[in-house]
Amino acid sequence: MFSPIKNIKVYEQVIEQxxxxxxxxxxxxxxxxxxxxxLVEQLQVSRASIREALxxxxxxxxxxxxxxxxxxxxSSFQDNLFEPxxxxxxxxxxxxxxxLELRKILEVGASxxxxxxxxKEQLMELKEIIKRFEDCEDEEVNVTIDKEFHYKIAEYSGxxxxxxxxxxxxxxxxxxxxxxxxxxxxxKENREVLFSQHKEIYVAIELHNSVxxxxxxxxxxxxxxxxxxxx
Amino acid sequence: MFSPIKNIKVYEQVIEQxxxxxxxxxxxxxxxxxxxxxLVEQLQVSRASIREALxxxxxxxxxxxxxxxxxxxxSSFQDNLFEPxxxxxxxxxxxxxxxLELRKILEVGASxxxxxxxxKEQLMELKEIIKRFEDCEDEEVNVTIDKEFHYKIAEYSGxxxxxxxxxxxxxxxxxxxxxxxxxxxxxKENREVLFSQHKEIYVAIELHNSVxxxxxxxxxxxxxxxxxxxx
Numbered sequence: 250m251f252s253p254i255k256n257i258k259v260y261e262q263v264i265e266q267x268x269x270x271x272x273x274x275x276x277x278x279x280x281x282x283x284x285x286x287x288l289v290e291q292l293q294v295s296r297a298s299i300r301e302a303l304x305x306x307x308x309x310x311x312x313x314x315x316x317x318x319x320x321x322x323x324s325s326f327q328d329n330l331f332e333p334x335x336x337x338x339x340x341x342x343x344x345x346x347x348x349l350e351l352r353k354i355l356e357v358g359a360s361x362x363x364x365x366x367x368x369k370e371q372l373m374e375l376k377e378i379i380k381r382f383e384d385c386e387d388e389e390v391n392v393t394i395d396k397e398f399h400y401k402i403a404e405y406s407g408x409x410x411x412x413x414x415x416x417x418x419x420x421x422x423x424x425x426x427x428x429x430x431x432x433x434x435x436x437k438e439n440r441e442v443l444f445s446q447h448k449e450i451y452v453a454i455e456l457h458n459s460v461x462x463x464x465x466x467x468x469x470x471x472x473x474x475x476x477x478x479x480x
Numbered sequence: 481m482f483s484p485i486k487n488i489k490v491y492e493q494v495i496e497q498x499x500x501x502x503x504x505x506x507x508x509x510x511x512x513x514x515x516x517x518x519l520v521e522q523l524q525v526s527r528a529s530i531r532e533a534l535x536x537x538x539x540x541x542x543x544x545x546x547x548x549x550x551x552x553x554x555s556s557f558q559d560n561l562f563e564p565x566x567x568x569x570x571x572x573x574x575x576x577x578x579x580l581e582l583r584k585i586l587e588v589g590a591s592x593x594x595x596x597x598x599x600k601e602q603l604m605e606l607k608e609i610i611k612r613f614e615d616c617e618d619e620e621v622n623v624t625i626d627k628e629f630h631y632k633i634a635e636y637s638g639x640x641x642x643x644x645x646x647x648x649x650x651x652x653x654x655x656x657x658x659x660x661x662x663x664x665x666x667x668k669e670n671r672e673v674l675f676s677q678h679k680e681i682y683v684a685i686e687l688h689n690s691v692x693x694x695x696x697x698x699x700x701x702x703x704x705x706x707x708x709x710x711x
Contacts, residue, residue, distance in 0.1 A: 260535055271570050278571055297528065304491055304532040311571075333540045333564055339502050339645060340509055340542075347639045350593070354642070358585035375572065377617035378501070408578045411585070413568060421487070449567045 259280050263302035266292065271322070279324040282312065309333070317392045332418055348421050353470045356399065357463050361408035364454045364462035370453055371405045381453050383444055391440070396448055402454070402466075420427065488527050497523065502553070514545065536602035540564070565648055581650050584701045587630065587647045588694050593637035595685045595693035602636045603686055610682050614675055622710040624672070629678055633697075634684070677703065 260462065270276040288299045303320055305358045306312045312320050337343070367375070378401060396419070403415045446469040453461035501507040514522065521532045534551055537543045543551050568574070596608070609632060613625045627650070634646045677700040684692035 264539070268567065268570070295533070298655035300528070301532055301535040301655070305536045308495070309540055309567070311564075311567050334544075336499065336502070336540065336542050338641070339499070340632035341640045342643070345639050347641045349643050350639055351645070355586060358589075385668065408581055409572050410569070410574050410578045410582050414582070425641070 259298040260301040260305065260373055263288070263292060263294065263299060264306060267302070267306065276322055278322055280322045281318075282322070284319060288381050308393070323443040330352040334421060338421060345422075348418060349474045351424060351469075352415070353467070353474065355411060355418065356403070356470060357466045359403045359406035359408070359411055359415060360450060360454065360466040362408060362461040363402045363412070364457050364459040366407040367405045367454055367457070371401075375451055375454065377406070379447055382447060386439075395447075404449070405454075442472065443469075490529040491532040491536065492616060494525065495530060495537060496518070498533070498537065508554055509553055511553045512549075513551040513553070515550060517581070547668070561663060565652060576653075578667065578704045579649060579669060580701075583646070583649050584698065584705065586642060587634070587701060588697045590634045590637035590642055590646060591681060591685065591697040592690040592694040593639060593642070593692040595688050596634045596635050596687055597638040602632075606632055606636070606685065609649060610678055619671075626674070626678075633681070636685075640654055674700075675702070 255351070267276065267282070282288070282303075285296060285303070286301050291294050292299070301312070303312065306309060307314055307320075313323050314320050336350070375398070378394060378398050382391060382398065385391050385394060399419070400416070403412045406412060445467065449465040450462060450469060452467050498507065498513070507513070511532070511536075513519070516527060516530050520527050520651070523530070534543065535543070538551075540544055540556060544554050545551050609625060609629050613622060613629065616622050616625060630650070631647070634643045637643060656685070677696065680694060680696040681700060684696050
């Protein structure tokens with residue numbers, strides 16, 4: 250009797266094997282993968298299947314193909330969630346309000362965690378960002394400093410998963426709410442408000458007061474989201 | 481003078497074109513893609529490039545290839561974030577505490593939103609789940625009902641983005657905290673506690689009391705996470 254042949258595609262098996270090597274620690278961040286030819290020999294599959302698997306891993310942001318050098322496990326994953334999230338966004342017809350809502354939940358959570366876990370060195374970095382925001386007169390530069398402030402709080406949450414998802418969501422916000430650039434003008438009038446909101450978040454985190462940090466972040470995002478929703 | 485040739489790979493261009501069609505609404509959920517041969521003709525690229533692009537889209541969960549039928553835009557995206565998230569998880573060495581922390585932030589947020597937005601029909605469904613949980617003596621079935629309860633609240637948050645990410649995170653929890661099966665035994669002893677916690681969440685949502693719903697969910701997850709961390 251014949252036994253049924255399992256319908257797992259060859260490229261899926263290749264991906265599975267690479268994932269297993271990562272799980273076991275044989276392959277680490279930044280490591281070079283064997284050459285396509287070596288993979289063909291080791292895995293005993295066609296070159297086409299190897300290429301399909303590698304392309305797929307490239308698209309999900311696991312590996313990067315450097316011309317003439319070979320394939321490497323990426324050392325940073327800041328955007329490997331972006332592709333699937335942005336496509337889901339388009340297909341599910343998710344509106345910008347939903348993204349802003351998710352961002353708020355994550356950022357409020359992250360600032361609560363940051364208040365608990367921030368180190369002295371990290372506090373100094375955060376203080377320095379606040380200072381730059383206060384001193385800077387250029388509104389466009391201020392938008393960058395503003396982002397850096399939020400980005401650092403996500404990092405100081407001490408949770409790499411939250412940090413990575415939040416970063417992806419922020420790119421989505423920038424990408425899909427394009428007219429938010431107009432926000433810069435709005436911000437100009439409201440600079441004092443924004444500065445004092447950032448300061449309040451900072452002070453709460455400095456005092457390691459999670460509840461206050463969450464509240465300050467929530468109020469700040471309610472304020473900025475109001476403008477984002479106008480577009 | 482020559483102008484520099486942009487190093488965009490052919491398969492990336494194919495993906496870009498498919499994404500554009502989705503963005504414009506030419507391709508929708510469940511739609512069939514043109515055949516590989518048609519794509520080769522329309523896009524004027526090699527069959528190998530088309531296949532690479534299609535495989536990549538399959539891996540990120542955008543399309544599914546049905547044997548003998550062709551390629552279709554998926555109609556559900558419940559697992560298209562799983563692959564990149566689980567790989568990131570392995571490579572970043574994210575620990576299970578970090579996943580549980582993220583899940584808590586998202587679930588607490590989702591229950592606050594559900595309390596605001598839940599409809600009468602949805603409330604009845606939620607009530608019915610609670611009833612089944614109360615009546616059921618089989619602990620393994622109860623674990624499934626428990627999951628359904630949390631899953632429904634995420635859905636009733638009315639935010640498809642939060643729902644999808646939360647679902648992916650829950651699969652991650654199930655996948656990486658394998659010993660959580662032991663939790664079933666623990667739950668047996670604590671069944672009354674779990675039931676009353678679920679009931680409390682339900683009542684808060686029924687009263688459209690966001691603050692209470694968030695608090696009840698937070699307390700419930702603090703309780704269950706305590707056990708998950710033991711493994």
